[in-house]
Amino acid sequence: MMSLRLLIPSLLLAAAALTGCSADRSSVTVVQPGRPGETAQVVPLDQVEPPDTAYTDADVRFMQGMIRHHAQALEMTGLVAGRNASAGLPRFAKRVEVSQRDEMDLMVRWLRDRMKQVPSVDSGHGHGGGALMPGMLTEAQLAELRGTKGAQFDRLFYQYMIQHHTGALRMVEQLYAEKGGIEPEIDQFANHVDSDQRIEITRMRQLLAAL
Structure with a gap:
Protein backbone atom coordinates (compact mmCIF):
# COMPACT_ATOMS: atom_id res chain seq x y z
CA MET A 1 0.00 0.00 0.00
CA VAL A 48 6.12 22.58 2.85
CA GLU A 49 9.32 21.07 1.50
CA PRO A 50 9.53 18.10 -0.87
CA PRO A 51 10.22 14.91 1.12
CA ASP A 52 13.76 13.58 1.34
CA THR A 53 13.52 10.21 -0.41
CA ALA A 54 17.12 9.10 0.09
CA TYR A 55 17.79 5.89 2.00
CA THR A 56 19.25 6.04 5.50
CA ASP A 57 21.50 3.94 7.71
CA ALA A 58 18.33 2.69 9.42
CA ASP A 59 17.12 1.37 6.05
CA VAL A 60 20.37 -0.51 5.51
CA ARG A 61 20.26 -2.04 8.99
CA PHE A 62 16.64 -3.04 8.46
CA MET A 63 17.37 -4.85 5.20
CA GLN A 64 20.46 -6.59 6.58
CA GLY A 65 18.64 -7.67 9.72
CA MET A 66 15.55 -8.82 7.85
CA ILE A 67 17.68 -11.04 5.59
CA ARG A 68 18.98 -12.86 8.67
CA HIS A 69 15.46 -12.96 10.08
CA HIS A 70 14.02 -14.50 6.91
CA ALA A 71 16.86 -17.00 6.72
CA GLN A 72 15.87 -18.48 10.06
CA ALA A 73 12.23 -18.73 8.96
CA LEU A 74 13.41 -20.79 5.99
CA GLU A 75 15.41 -23.00 8.34
CA MET A 76 12.23 -23.58 10.33
CA THR A 77 10.12 -24.44 7.28
CA GLY A 78 12.84 -26.85 6.21
CA LEU A 79 12.13 -28.92 9.32
CA VAL A 80 8.50 -29.63 8.44
CA ALA A 81 8.90 -32.56 6.04
CA GLY A 82 8.87 -35.87 7.95
CA ARG A 83 7.94 -34.24 11.27
CA ASN A 84 4.45 -32.82 10.82
CA ALA A 85 1.16 -34.52 11.62
CA SER A 86 -1.46 -32.10 10.26
CA ALA A 87 -2.10 -31.71 6.53
CA GLY A 88 -2.35 -27.93 6.75
CA LEU A 89 1.18 -27.33 8.02
CA PRO A 90 3.14 -28.28 4.85
CA ARG A 91 0.93 -26.02 2.73
CA PHE A 92 1.39 -23.12 5.10
CA ALA A 93 5.13 -23.71 5.39
CA LYS A 94 5.45 -23.73 1.60
CA ARG A 95 3.68 -20.37 1.39
CA VAL A 96 6.10 -18.90 3.93
CA GLU A 97 9.07 -20.40 2.10
CA VAL A 98 8.10 -19.01 -1.31
CA SER A 99 7.26 -15.51 -0.08
CA GLN A 100 10.33 -15.15 2.11
CA ARG A 101 12.72 -16.42 -0.56
CA ASP A 102 11.34 -13.83 -2.95
CA GLU A 103 11.70 -11.11 -0.32
CA MET A 104 15.27 -12.17 0.44
CA ASP A 105 16.15 -11.83 -3.25
CA LEU A 106 14.66 -8.33 -3.24
CA MET A 107 16.63 -7.33 -0.12
CA VAL A 108 19.89 -8.69 -1.51
CA ARG A 109 19.38 -6.74 -4.76
CA TRP A 110 18.56 -3.57 -2.82
CA LEU A 111 21.76 -3.79 -0.78
CA ARG A 112 23.95 -4.66 -3.75
CA ASP A 113 22.52 -1.83 -5.84
CA ARG A 114 23.64 0.55 -3.11
CA MET A 115 26.96 -1.24 -2.61
CA LYS A 116 26.12 -2.24 0.97
CA GLN A 117 27.21 -5.44 2.69
CA VAL A 118 24.95 -8.46 2.26
CA PRO A 119 25.04 -10.49 5.50
CA SER A 120 26.08 -14.13 5.44
CA VAL A 121 23.37 -16.54 6.53
CA ASP A 122 25.44 -19.72 6.28
CA SER A 123 26.48 -19.94 9.92
CA GLY A 124 24.51 -20.08 13.13
CA HIS A 125 20.77 -20.49 12.46
CA GLY A 126 20.52 -17.76 9.88
CA HIS A 127 21.96 -14.87 11.83
CA GLY A 128 25.50 -15.03 10.48
CA GLY A 129 27.09 -14.88 13.90
CA GLY A 130 25.47 -11.51 14.72
CA ALA A 131 22.94 -10.60 17.38
CA LEU A 132 19.52 -12.19 17.16
CA MET A 133 16.85 -10.02 15.56
CA PRO A 134 13.55 -9.55 17.45
CA GLY A 135 11.51 -12.74 17.61
CA MET A 136 14.25 -15.04 16.34
CA LEU A 137 14.59 -18.43 17.98
CA THR A 138 17.51 -19.22 20.22
CA GLU A 139 19.65 -22.30 19.64
CA ALA A 140 17.78 -24.05 22.47
CA GLN A 141 14.41 -23.32 20.86
CA LEU A 142 15.62 -24.55 17.48
CA ALA A 143 16.96 -27.72 19.08
CA GLU A 144 13.60 -28.25 20.76
CA LEU A 145 11.81 -27.86 17.42
CA ARG A 146 14.19 -30.28 15.70
CA GLY A 147 13.66 -32.86 18.43
CA THR A 148 9.87 -33.08 18.20
CA LYS A 149 7.52 -34.86 15.81
CA GLY A 150 3.82 -35.26 15.13
CA ALA A 151 1.21 -33.06 16.79
CA GLN A 152 3.77 -31.74 19.27
CA PHE A 153 5.94 -30.50 16.39
CA ASP A 154 2.96 -28.84 14.71
CA ARG A 155 2.01 -26.92 17.85
CA LEU A 156 5.57 -25.88 18.55
CA PHE A 157 6.14 -24.82 14.95
CA TYR A 158 3.13 -22.49 14.96
CA GLN A 159 3.98 -21.08 18.38
CA TYR A 160 7.57 -20.35 17.40
CA MET A 161 6.67 -18.98 13.96
CA ILE A 162 4.14 -16.63 15.54
CA GLN A 163 6.94 -15.47 17.84
CA HIS A 164 9.17 -15.07 14.79
CA HIS A 165 6.62 -13.10 12.77
CA THR A 166 5.79 -10.86 15.73
CA GLY A 167 9.48 -9.99 15.87
CA ALA A 168 9.36 -8.92 12.22
CA LEU A 169 6.53 -6.51 13.07
CA ARG A 170 8.72 -4.99 15.80
CA MET A 171 11.52 -4.57 13.27
CA VAL A 172 9.22 -2.57 11.01
CA GLU A 173 8.18 -0.40 13.96
CA GLN A 174 11.83 0.13 14.85
CA LEU A 175 12.64 1.14 11.27
CA TYR A 176 10.18 4.02 11.36
CA ALA A 177 11.08 4.92 14.95
CA GLU A 178 14.66 5.43 13.73
CA LYS A 179 13.40 7.80 10.99
CA GLY A 180 13.88 5.23 8.23
CA GLY A 181 11.40 4.14 5.61
CA ILE A 182 11.38 7.43 3.69
CA GLU A 183 12.79 5.99 0.47
CA PRO A 184 9.72 4.81 -1.52
CA GLU A 185 11.11 1.32 -2.18
CA ILE A 186 11.89 0.76 1.49
CA ASP A 187 8.55 2.19 2.58
CA GLN A 188 6.66 -0.08 0.19
CA PHE A 189 8.63 -3.15 1.23
CA ALA A 190 8.28 -2.48 4.97
CA ASN A 191 4.53 -2.03 4.62
CA HIS A 192 4.35 -5.26 2.62
CA VAL A 193 6.28 -7.16 5.32
CA ASP A 194 4.01 -5.74 8.00
CA SER A 195 0.76 -6.67 6.24
CA ASP A 196 1.97 -10.10 5.09
CA GLN A 197 3.25 -11.11 8.53
CA ARG A 198 0.00 -10.00 10.17
CA ILE A 199 -2.04 -12.11 7.74
CA GLU A 200 0.15 -15.14 8.40
CA ILE A 201 -0.02 -14.67 12.18
CA THR A 202 -3.82 -14.70 11.97
CA ARG A 203 -3.73 -17.85 9.84
CA MET A 204 -1.32 -19.61 12.20
CA ARG A 205 -3.52 -18.87 15.19
CA GLN A 206 -6.43 -20.45 13.33
CA LEU A 207 -4.39 -23.53 12.43
CA LEU A 208 -3.05 -23.80 15.97
CA ALA A 209 -6.56 -23.62 17.43
CA ALA A 210 -7.71 -26.37 15.06
CA LEU A 211 -5.08 -28.87 16.21
Missing part, protein backbone atom coordinates in the same frame (compact mmCIF):
# COMPACT_ATOMS: atom_id res chain seq x y z
CA MET A 2 1.45 3.35 -1.03
CA SER A 3 2.47 5.63 1.83
CA LEU A 4 0.62 8.90 2.36
CA ARG A 5 3.98 10.67 2.29
CA LEU A 6 4.17 10.00 -1.43
CA LEU A 7 1.04 12.13 -1.96
CA ILE A 8 2.76 15.36 -0.89
CA PRO A 9 3.95 16.32 -4.42
CA SER A 10 0.42 15.81 -5.76
CA LEU A 11 -1.03 17.96 -3.00
CA LEU A 12 1.40 20.73 -3.81
CA LEU A 13 0.54 20.65 -7.51
CA ALA A 14 -3.17 20.70 -6.76
CA ALA A 15 -2.81 23.65 -4.42
CA ALA A 16 -0.74 25.56 -6.95
CA ALA A 17 -3.31 24.93 -9.67
CA LEU A 18 -6.14 26.21 -7.49
CA THR A 19 -4.40 29.39 -6.37
CA GLY A 20 -2.73 30.39 -9.62
CA CYS A 21 0.80 31.61 -10.19
CA SER A 22 0.17 35.06 -8.75
CA ALA A 23 -1.38 33.89 -5.44
CA ASP A 24 0.32 34.51 -2.13
CA ARG A 25 1.77 31.10 -1.18
CA SER A 26 1.77 32.00 2.52
CA SER A 27 -2.03 32.30 2.50
CA VAL A 28 -2.55 28.77 1.11
CA THR A 29 -2.52 25.77 3.41
CA VAL A 30 -2.17 22.07 2.66
CA VAL A 31 -2.51 18.92 4.74
CA GLN A 32 0.93 17.43 5.26
CA PRO A 33 0.77 13.69 6.21
CA GLY A 34 2.77 12.74 9.28
CA ARG A 35 5.26 9.93 9.63
CA PRO A 36 3.99 6.58 10.95
CA GLY A 37 2.58 7.20 14.42
CA GLU A 38 2.33 10.96 13.86
CA THR A 39 -0.76 12.99 12.97
CA ALA A 40 -1.16 15.05 9.80
CA GLN A 41 -0.65 18.82 10.04
CA VAL A 42 -2.15 21.78 8.19
CA VAL A 43 0.75 24.03 7.17
CA PRO A 44 1.23 27.02 4.84
CA LEU A 45 2.17 25.99 1.32
CA ASP A 46 5.38 28.00 1.40
CA GLN A 47 6.55 26.00 4.43
Whole structure:
Protein backbone atom coordinates (compact mmCIF):
# COMPACT_ATOMS: atom_id res chain seq x y z
CA MET A 1 0.00 0.00 0.00
CA MET A 2 1.45 3.35 -1.03
CA SER A 3 2.47 5.63 1.83
CA LEU A 4 0.62 8.90 2.36
CA ARG A 5 3.98 10.67 2.29
CA LEU A 6 4.17 10.00 -1.43
CA LEU A 7 1.04 12.13 -1.96
CA ILE A 8 2.76 15.36 -0.89
CA PRO A 9 3.95 16.32 -4.42
CA SER A 10 0.42 15.81 -5.76
CA LEU A 11 -1.03 17.96 -3.00
CA LEU A 12 1.40 20.73 -3.81
CA LEU A 13 0.54 20.65 -7.51
CA ALA A 14 -3.17 20.70 -6.76
CA ALA A 15 -2.81 23.65 -4.42
CA ALA A 16 -0.74 25.56 -6.95
CA ALA A 17 -3.31 24.93 -9.67
CA LEU A 18 -6.14 26.21 -7.49
CA THR A 19 -4.40 29.39 -6.37
CA GLY A 20 -2.73 30.39 -9.62
CA CYS A 21 0.80 31.61 -10.19
CA SER A 22 0.17 35.06 -8.75
CA ALA A 23 -1.38 33.89 -5.44
CA ASP A 24 0.32 34.51 -2.13
CA ARG A 25 1.77 31.10 -1.18
CA SER A 26 1.77 32.00 2.52
CA SER A 27 -2.03 32.30 2.50
CA VAL A 28 -2.55 28.77 1.11
CA THR A 29 -2.52 25.77 3.41
CA VAL A 30 -2.17 22.07 2.66
CA VAL A 31 -2.51 18.92 4.74
CA GLN A 32 0.93 17.43 5.26
CA PRO A 33 0.77 13.69 6.21
CA GLY A 34 2.77 12.74 9.28
CA ARG A 35 5.26 9.93 9.63
CA PRO A 36 3.99 6.58 10.95
CA GLY A 37 2.58 7.20 14.42
CA GLU A 38 2.33 10.96 13.86
CA THR A 39 -0.76 12.99 12.97
CA ALA A 40 -1.16 15.05 9.80
CA GLN A 41 -0.65 18.82 10.04
CA VAL A 42 -2.15 21.78 8.19
CA VAL A 43 0.75 24.03 7.17
CA PRO A 44 1.23 27.02 4.84
CA LEU A 45 2.17 25.99 1.32
CA ASP A 46 5.38 28.00 1.40
CA GLN A 47 6.55 26.00 4.43
CA VAL A 48 6.12 22.58 2.85
CA GLU A 49 9.32 21.07 1.50
CA PRO A 50 9.53 18.10 -0.87
CA PRO A 51 10.22 14.91 1.12
CA ASP A 52 13.76 13.58 1.34
CA THR A 53 13.52 10.21 -0.41
CA ALA A 54 17.12 9.10 0.09
CA TYR A 55 17.79 5.89 2.00
CA THR A 56 19.25 6.04 5.50
CA ASP A 57 21.50 3.94 7.71
CA ALA A 58 18.33 2.69 9.42
CA ASP A 59 17.12 1.37 6.05
CA VAL A 60 20.37 -0.51 5.51
CA ARG A 61 20.26 -2.04 8.99
CA PHE A 62 16.64 -3.04 8.46
CA MET A 63 17.37 -4.85 5.20
CA GLN A 64 20.46 -6.59 6.58
CA GLY A 65 18.64 -7.67 9.72
CA MET A 66 15.55 -8.82 7.85
CA ILE A 67 17.68 -11.04 5.59
CA ARG A 68 18.98 -12.86 8.67
CA HIS A 69 15.46 -12.96 10.08
CA HIS A 70 14.02 -14.50 6.91
CA ALA A 71 16.86 -17.00 6.72
CA GLN A 72 15.87 -18.48 10.06
CA ALA A 73 12.23 -18.73 8.96
CA LEU A 74 13.41 -20.79 5.99
CA GLU A 75 15.41 -23.00 8.34
CA MET A 76 12.23 -23.58 10.33
CA THR A 77 10.12 -24.44 7.28
CA GLY A 78 12.84 -26.85 6.21
CA LEU A 79 12.13 -28.92 9.32
CA VAL A 80 8.50 -29.63 8.44
CA ALA A 81 8.90 -32.56 6.04
CA GLY A 82 8.87 -35.87 7.95
CA ARG A 83 7.94 -34.24 11.27
CA ASN A 84 4.45 -32.82 10.82
CA ALA A 85 1.16 -34.52 11.62
CA SER A 86 -1.46 -32.10 10.26
CA ALA A 87 -2.10 -31.71 6.53
CA GLY A 88 -2.35 -27.93 6.75
CA LEU A 89 1.18 -27.33 8.02
CA PRO A 90 3.14 -28.28 4.85
CA ARG A 91 0.93 -26.02 2.73
CA PHE A 92 1.39 -23.12 5.10
CA ALA A 93 5.13 -23.71 5.39
CA LYS A 94 5.45 -23.73 1.60
CA ARG A 95 3.68 -20.37 1.39
CA VAL A 96 6.10 -18.90 3.93
CA GLU A 97 9.07 -20.40 2.10
CA VAL A 98 8.10 -19.01 -1.31
CA SER A 99 7.26 -15.51 -0.08
CA GLN A 100 10.33 -15.15 2.11
CA ARG A 101 12.72 -16.42 -0.56
CA ASP A 102 11.34 -13.83 -2.95
CA GLU A 103 11.70 -11.11 -0.32
CA MET A 104 15.27 -12.17 0.44
CA ASP A 105 16.15 -11.83 -3.25
CA LEU A 106 14.66 -8.33 -3.24
CA MET A 107 16.63 -7.33 -0.12
CA VAL A 108 19.89 -8.69 -1.51
CA ARG A 109 19.38 -6.74 -4.76
CA TRP A 110 18.56 -3.57 -2.82
CA LEU A 111 21.76 -3.79 -0.78
CA ARG A 112 23.95 -4.66 -3.75
CA ASP A 113 22.52 -1.83 -5.84
CA ARG A 114 23.64 0.55 -3.11
CA MET A 115 26.96 -1.24 -2.61
CA LYS A 116 26.12 -2.24 0.97
CA GLN A 117 27.21 -5.44 2.69
CA VAL A 118 24.95 -8.46 2.26
CA PRO A 119 25.04 -10.49 5.50
CA SER A 120 26.08 -14.13 5.44
CA VAL A 121 23.37 -16.54 6.53
CA ASP A 122 25.44 -19.72 6.28
CA SER A 123 26.48 -19.94 9.92
CA GLY A 124 24.51 -20.08 13.13
CA HIS A 125 20.77 -20.49 12.46
CA GLY A 126 20.52 -17.76 9.88
CA HIS A 127 21.96 -14.87 11.83
CA GLY A 128 25.50 -15.03 10.48
CA GLY A 129 27.09 -14.88 13.90
CA GLY A 130 25.47 -11.51 14.72
CA ALA A 131 22.94 -10.60 17.38
CA LEU A 132 19.52 -12.19 17.16
CA MET A 133 16.85 -10.02 15.56
CA PRO A 134 13.55 -9.55 17.45
CA GLY A 135 11.51 -12.74 17.61
CA MET A 136 14.25 -15.04 16.34
CA LEU A 137 14.59 -18.43 17.98
CA THR A 138 17.51 -19.22 20.22
CA GLU A 139 19.65 -22.30 19.64
CA ALA A 140 17.78 -24.05 22.47
CA GLN A 141 14.41 -23.32 20.86
CA LEU A 142 15.62 -24.55 17.48
CA ALA A 143 16.96 -27.72 19.08
CA GLU A 144 13.60 -28.25 20.76
CA LEU A 145 11.81 -27.86 17.42
CA ARG A 146 14.19 -30.28 15.70
CA GLY A 147 13.66 -32.86 18.43
CA THR A 148 9.87 -33.08 18.20
CA LYS A 149 7.52 -34.86 15.81
CA GLY A 150 3.82 -35.26 15.13
CA ALA A 151 1.21 -33.06 16.79
CA GLN A 152 3.77 -31.74 19.27
CA PHE A 153 5.94 -30.50 16.39
CA ASP A 154 2.96 -28.84 14.71
CA ARG A 155 2.01 -26.92 17.85
CA LEU A 156 5.57 -25.88 18.55
CA PHE A 157 6.14 -24.82 14.95
CA TYR A 158 3.13 -22.49 14.96
CA GLN A 159 3.98 -21.08 18.38
CA TYR A 160 7.57 -20.35 17.40
CA MET A 161 6.67 -18.98 13.96
CA ILE A 162 4.14 -16.63 15.54
CA GLN A 163 6.94 -15.47 17.84
CA HIS A 164 9.17 -15.07 14.79
CA HIS A 165 6.62 -13.10 12.77
CA THR A 166 5.79 -10.86 15.73
CA GLY A 167 9.48 -9.99 15.87
CA ALA A 168 9.36 -8.92 12.22
CA LEU A 169 6.53 -6.51 13.07
CA ARG A 170 8.72 -4.99 15.80
CA MET A 171 11.52 -4.57 13.27
CA VAL A 172 9.22 -2.57 11.01
CA GLU A 173 8.18 -0.40 13.96
CA GLN A 174 11.83 0.13 14.85
CA LEU A 175 12.64 1.14 11.27
CA TYR A 176 10.18 4.02 11.36
CA ALA A 177 11.08 4.92 14.95
CA GLU A 178 14.66 5.43 13.73
CA LYS A 179 13.40 7.80 10.99
CA GLY A 180 13.88 5.23 8.23
CA GLY A 181 11.40 4.14 5.61
CA ILE A 182 11.38 7.43 3.69
CA GLU A 183 12.79 5.99 0.47
CA PRO A 184 9.72 4.81 -1.52
CA GLU A 185 11.11 1.32 -2.18
CA ILE A 186 11.89 0.76 1.49
CA ASP A 187 8.55 2.19 2.58
CA GLN A 188 6.66 -0.08 0.19
CA PHE A 189 8.63 -3.15 1.23
CA ALA A 190 8.28 -2.48 4.97
CA ASN A 191 4.53 -2.03 4.62
CA HIS A 192 4.35 -5.26 2.62
CA VAL A 193 6.28 -7.16 5.32
CA ASP A 194 4.01 -5.74 8.00
CA SER A 195 0.76 -6.67 6.24
CA ASP A 196 1.97 -10.10 5.09
CA GLN A 197 3.25 -11.11 8.53
CA ARG A 198 0.00 -10.00 10.17
CA ILE A 199 -2.04 -12.11 7.74
CA GLU A 200 0.15 -15.14 8.40
CA ILE A 201 -0.02 -14.67 12.18
CA THR A 202 -3.82 -14.70 11.97
CA ARG A 203 -3.73 -17.85 9.84
CA MET A 204 -1.32 -19.61 12.20
CA ARG A 205 -3.52 -18.87 15.19
CA GLN A 206 -6.43 -20.45 13.33
CA LEU A 207 -4.39 -23.53 12.43
CA LEU A 208 -3.05 -23.80 15.97
CA ALA A 209 -6.56 -23.62 17.43
CA ALA A 210 -7.71 -26.37 15.06
CA LEU A 211 -5.08 -28.87 16.21
